[in-house]
């Protein structure tokens with residue numbers, strides 16, 4: 271049985287032209303997934319031009335969810351979509367059997383600040399045709415001293431139209447200073463509360479900015495006490511029941527599948543059609559490690 275835990279971020283330098291450092295809270299040494307959420311990168315605010323300019327690269331077996339607090343990014347993909355994303359909007363890309371995309375920061379005067387999230391696709395959906403959707407009209411409502419914008423799933427009857435393939439929730443919660451905010455939780459869900467900004471105490475524990483508080487299933491309510499205005503990202507879902515292999519930008523189930531995905535990208539296979547963008551670059555896959563890839567397991571036992 272997992273317990274409540276604070277996941278401190280790892281600093282990772284992205285292989286992008288400006289090489290900004292991002293804060294990665296998932297996967298974590300002890301927690302690999304929260305529901306089907308399997309990857310959380312938190313970045314900015316930064317005024318570096320091209321801070322998040324990531325040239326063409328492939329994905330399989332997952333959905334990417336791009337969410338901004340400020341700034342603007344242009345998405346292009348191998349289905350030939352071109353879509354800018356702004357704060358409060360969701361770009362949701364379903365890789366399925368395979369897609370390639372680029373995300374290029376736009377040179378606005380506003381600092382870039384947001385999260386890049388991945389959602390593991392369950393067996394029934396992981397080999398589906400790729401798809402890309404942009405959601406500009408998402409539910410937003412006030413509750414208990416906070417404003418909540420739901421981008422995935424449903425909270426208090428407010429439901430996002432975004433298409434996902436497992437029981438999942440994702441929301442941005444902006445809370446006033448000096449309140450005790452409370453929200454009922456679904457006790458079949460586990461949750462991660464990522465503190466973007468603010469001095470907060472989550473269910474009795476102070477959680478620093480940049481860290482994520484993990485709440486296991488069976489917890490019925492969330493309480494967030496604020497000593498300053500706060501912005502929290504809430505992610506949750508029913509624990510993901512399948513074992514997955516995450517390697518580079520791919521999610522598969524076996525070593526051989528990952529080799530085939532990598533080979534298809536390196537050889538320019540029709541699995542990942544080409545597209546044009548302002549970068550013109552293409553990120554090559556890293557070499558396979560000299561070991562057999564195996565699922566890492568959902569949880570390591572806590573020490």
Ligand code: MN
Nearest residue numbers: 327329334371
């Ligand atoms: Mn990507």
